[in-house]
Amino acid sequence: MAERVEGRGRLDRSRELRFTFDGREFTGHPGDTLASALLAAGELTVARSSARGRPRGVLAAGAEEPNALVQVEHPFPDPMQLATTLELFDGLVARGLAGRGRLADVPDPARYDTRHAHADVVVVGAGPAGLVAALTAARAGARVVLVDENPEPGGSLLGADDVLDGRPALDWVAAARAELAGHEDVLQLQRTTAVGSYDDGLVLALEKRTDHLGAAAPRTLARQRVWRIRARHVVTATGAYERPVVFPDDDRPGILLASAARTYLHRYGVLAGRDVVVFTCDDAAYAAALDLAAAGAAVRVLDARPAAPAAWASRCTAAGVPVRAAAVVTAALGDDRVRGVRVADFAGGVVGTGGEVACDLLLVSGGWNPAVQLFSQSGGSLRYDGDLGSFVPGAPLRTVHVAGAARGELTLAQALRDGERSAVDVLTALGRPAPASSLPDAAPAPERSPGLLLWRVPVEGDGRDEFVDLQRDATVADVRRAVGAGLRSVEHVKRYTTIGTAHDQGRTSGVITSGLVAELLGRSVAEMGVTKHRPPTVPVAFAALAGRNRGDLYDPVRRTAVHAWHEAHGAVFEDVGTWKRPRYYPRRSADGSVEEMDAAVLRECAAVRTGVGIMDGSTLGGISVRGPDAGVLLDLLYTGVMSSLRVGSVRYGVMCGVDGTVLDDGTVLRLDEEEFLVSTTTGGAAKVLDWMEEWLQTEWPHLRVHLTSVTDQWAVFPVVGPLSRAVVGAFAPDVDVSAEAFGFMTWRATEVGDVPVLLSRVSFSGELAFEVMVDSRWAAAVWERLVAIGEPHRITPYGTETMHVLRAEKGYPIIGQDTDGTVTPQDLGLGWAVSRKKADFVGKRSFARPANLDPSRRQLVGLLPLDPDLRLPEGSQLVAAAELPPPPVPMLGFVTSSYRSAALGRTFALALVAGGRDRLGEEVFAVVDGRTVAARITSSVLLDPEGARRDG
Amino acid sequence: MQLIECPWCGPREEVEFSYGGQAHVPYPADPAALGDEEWAHYVFFRDNTAGVWAERWMHATACRRWFNALRDTRTHAFLTTYRPGDPVPSPDPHPTPTPEGAANG
Numbered sequence A: 001m002a003e004r005v006e007g008r009g010r011l012d013r014s015r016e017l018r019f020t021f022d023g024r025e026f027t028g029h030p031g032d033t034l035a036s037a038l039l040a041a042g043e044l045t046v047a048r049s050s051a052r053g054r055p056r057g058v059l060a061a062g063a064e065e066p067n068a069l070v071q072v073e074h075p076f077p078d079p080m081q082l083a084t085t086l087e088l089f090d091g092l093v094a095r096g097l098a099g100r101g102r103l104a105d106v107p108d109p110a111r112y113d114t115r116h117a118h119a120d121v122v123v124v125g126a127g128p129a130g131l132v133a134a135l136t137a138a139r140a141g142a143r144v145v146l147v148d149e150n151p152e153p154g155g156s157l158l159g160a161d162d163v164l165d166g167r168p169a170l171d172w173v174a175a176a177r178a179e180l181a182g183h184e185d186v187l188q189l190q191r192t193t194a195v196g197s198y199d200d201g202l203v204l205a206l207e208k209r210t211d212h213l214g215a216a217a218p219r220t221l222a223r224q225r226v227w228r229i230r231a232r233h234v235v236t237a238t239g240a241y242e243r244p245v246v247f248p249d250d251d252r253p254g255i256l257l258a259s260a261a262r263t264y265l266h267r268y269g270v271l272a273g274r275d276v277v278v279f280t281c282d283d284a285a286y287a288a289a290l291d292l293a294a295a296g297a298a299v300r301v302l303d304a305r306p307a308a309p310a311a312w313a314s315r316c317t318a319a320g321v322p323v324r325a326a327a328v329v330t331a332a333l334g335d336d337r338v339r340g341v342r343v344a345d346f347a348g349g350v351v352g353t354g355g356e357v358a359c360d361l362l363l364v365s366g367g368w369n370p371a372v373q374l375f376s377q378s379g380g381s382l383r384y385d386g387d388l389g390s391f392v393p394g395a396p397l398r399t400v401h402v403a404g405a406a407r408g409e410l411t412l413a414q415a416l417r418d419g420e421r422s423a424v425d426v427l428t429a430l431g432r433p434a435p436a437s438s439l440p441d442a443a444p445a446p447e448r449s450p451g452l453l454l455w456r457v458p459v460e461g462d463g464r465d466e467f468v469d470l471q472r473d474a475t476v477a478d479v480r481r482a483v484g485a486g487l488r489s490v491e492h493v494k495r496y497t498t499i500g501t502a503h504d505q506g507r508t509s510g511v512i513t514s515g516l517v518a519e520l521l522g523r524s525v526a527e528m529g530v531t532k533h534r535p536p537t538v539p540v541a542f543a544a545l546a547g548r549n550r551g552d553l554y555d556p557v558r559r560t561a562v563h564a565w566h567e568a569h570g571a572v573f574e575d576v577g578t579w580k581r582p583r584y585y586p587r588r589s590a591d592g593s594v595e596e597m598d599a600a601v602l603r604e605c606a607a608v609r610t611g612v613g614i615m616d617g618s619t620l621g622g623i624s625v626r627g628p629d630a631g632v633l634l635d636l637l638y639t640g641v642m643s644s645l646r647v648g649s650v651r652y653g654v655m656c657g658v659d660g661t662v663l664d665d666g667t668v669l670r671l672d673e674e675e676f677l678v679s680t681t682t683g684g685a686a687k688v689l690d691w692m693e694e695w696l697q698t699e700w701p702h703l704r705v706h707l708t709s710v711t712d713q714w715a716v717f718p719v720v721g722p723l724s725r726a727v728v729g730a731f732a733p734d735v736d737v738s739a740e741a742f743g744f745m746t747w748r749a750t751e752v753g754d755v756p757v758l759l760s761r762v763s764f765s766g767e768l769a770f771e772v773m774v775d776s777r778w779a780a781a782v783w784e785r786l787v788a789i790g791e792p793h794r795i796t797p798y799g800t801e802t803m804h805v806l807r808a809e810k811g812y813p814i815i816g817q818d819t820d821g822t823v824t825p826q827d828l829g830l831g832w833a834v835s836r837k838k839a840d841f842v843g844k845r846s847f848a849r850p851a852n853l854d855p856s857r858r859q860l861v862g863l864l865p866l867d868p869d870l871r872l873p874e875g876s877q878l879v880a881a882a883e884l885p886p887p888p889v890p891m892l893g894f895v896t897s898s899y900r901s902a903a904l905g906r907t908f909a910l911a912l913v914a915g916g917r918d919r920l921g922e923e924v925f926a927v928v929d930g931r932t933v934a935a936r937i938t939s940s941v942l943l944d945p946e947g948a949r950r951d952g
Numbered sequence B: 001m002q003l004i005e006c007p008w009c010g011p012r013e014e015v016e017f018s019y020g021g022q023a024h025v026p027y028p029a030d031p032a033a034l035g036d037e038e039w040a041h042y043v044f045f046r047d048n049t050a051g052v053w054a055e056r057w058m059h060a061t062a063c064r065r066w067f068n069a070l071r072d073t074r075t076h077a078f079l080t081t082y083r084p085g086d087p088v089p090s091p092d093p094h095p096t097p098t099p100e101g102a103a104n105g
């Protein structure tokens, strides 16, 4: 029975922490993990297994734990925490998990953030090797970041009773910590796990800052923080994980790794059992056996090797610990927990006869797996070390170094020396002199004798209860089945059996699986290799990755200068890229009812066509193209001629890719001899600027042109409708706005009050229209003045929906809605905007390709559903007949825009239809909700084809 | 996430850059003189090198300048970067491309 031992453990026993697990109340102390507190209370079973529901306890004492997944319920629902790394706090409520947690269904009130750090070297792991590496680098004046997953430094020293310089090793750790704290350029981060090692010295680390405080965590602190550490060199001193040995019922609660039991004793003051069997293939378990015996347990050792290591055996004899060599555990006994073991002789790889031994704790040690995850992630290759029976770093990387047990340097003295060696390597590469060596003296340890490579105890049987990956409930039988199915690569076996795919990523099971597959195939483990390591090394919450970038900060929001007015006047907004644009302005009746969108849009459309409307077009992209060669550049990039444009005039332009498909369109104003103001679609602003820059910089750098985004500098208000002349004339009394004096596609500069204003006669609706352009800082005042002046004319603000309907009635395409990446200007009926005179422009050559001349290309046309009340869904496919032929059904095209029109008194649509302009008047059928509905093909210009309304 | 050496700004985080495909594919001097197939090769066809190749990048969130790079597509490692118009640097003496992609400049 497990119990707390007086006088041991790094706990604050003066304080008691209360917690609830699986509905029952327990107590522990500061310094405990959930696992140690449960063990101290004699609770061996922590969870059920995911597939078979078998009881499971803790196997390990750290992040390699495969079993003890818990769900935290209070203070905040948090799935999939490890009992072995979850620091205990007062008021914790948790329960064991059968593999799968439950996400919170309430918003997480905690804050998360991200910080950047830059260093000469980042050292991962503050065990003996990492501390020496950090000290050595710091003494040389290097900028050092030291990250460590534990609440305090020390690593493996925390779970042992080693001696350095004749004193407890943790005294040396404390001194090292204090010395590092005194170095200005050293950042020490505890409770921080390096989760990924990426290119060029980037290490991503997760710091758990307030998790251990529970409900007492200050709201002002981020709960977790992602550190992005960019270092010239990385030293991974991440230690090694002990691995178990596979045998029947090796998953019973009460079976622990030998090193874990030692850690529970020294770090947490918990004796995990009183009647202990230690089953080992390796020396390290002897230290655990002796320490548990010294703490009062009855311990016996079974060593699978033909002879027990002499030095350890004599210490055991002195301590009254019987050692039996050439013996193995052939099964664990007990259903709910381990109650004994079956023991047999083991010689020459053959299991002999044996008997049963009762116990309440079985410690297992199958050897050590260096923690090479970060090195492997960095692209480092791994090499099989036959003596160790595991994989160690292969060819060194230039900037990612490995030190200590992570390289297979398992003893304390080796780890210290190797830590120093790694730092000297880094300092040499940095061109810094290394400080004089000053390693602490490790007490002499017995010489390590070779371990025995035993992946599983070779008993007869189907292997169904010989567990390899405890979290995935994957067994020897599963590995055999995978190999039997013909899988020969450990990567394939991993995917077939799911071994190594759980939260622990196979830390205790991966190498064993390689060994088992090698045995089954009669090949060497070196040949099999081990599966590739991928970040993150431990589970990371999405909340931590998101950091501050959630809620309002998830994505930038762009508001125009008139946003507040739109809000005050009840606009319903839509997102266009990151812009907020008024979609429509519903009216609110006295009885509180709100106008529906369809009704509002019909009203706004009618107001524009019969009176005057105003919209906020400030989101349209604006690019200033300036310089002596501005016209030359525009001639190369637009299909039309821009260099001939006179100052004071405006021209519509289409821009194509080299493949001749339409990229964007807009108007071009010539402001003066050397400056053009180009407008783009709202969504295309950044793309068009990039496109122009690319050509200017990479193809025609000799052109003297500067490109500047002026989207945010200009506010643009189209004033549209037959009454717009009256409104704009009153607004800008110095300008003659008559059709004769102010022609279509020209602009005029004026001042209103002291505010410079630019008026241009362009129209995206076919109506008489003036665009009022003004510096954004005056936009709100100018807008309000226009609205006030327009009031006698019942000026109506309108949104994007109405703008879409008005332009569609005239067949004006929206690039990106009525086009995809296959549509040319000719397909859109914009051939008139393509120059025949220019020798070349981007896209021109492609217009002559046979595919571009094919008369059956899809062309933009209008569609009138025979049912004038039916609005075709945008995206509807078009077919030739009402009765669908058997598949494949030939597709004629699809609906790109579809609206209800006030001016037409009916619904209408725009569509891309194969050979559409030769099909005017023909009937096609749209597939709507699985049935076909008829529509007639018309010209894309459905309203005022003569353009009579343009001049008012 | 790699560090990319902008020839104007120095080493910066990869997220600051946008990718521009294969370098040294000039716009033809006289597209009209090209046959359909030759033109299609310019528009659509690019190399797919396993090894060192030249590609274009733009420092999008900073100086917004285009530049060229030699990169080993097998390891992702940048071997060098250079300004548009500069001659293609010789990748020799060939820095051993380290698997962690650390060949800065």
Ligand SMILES: [Zn+2]
Pocket: B006, B007, B008, B009, B010, B059, B062, B063, B064, B065
């Ligand atoms: Zn730059």
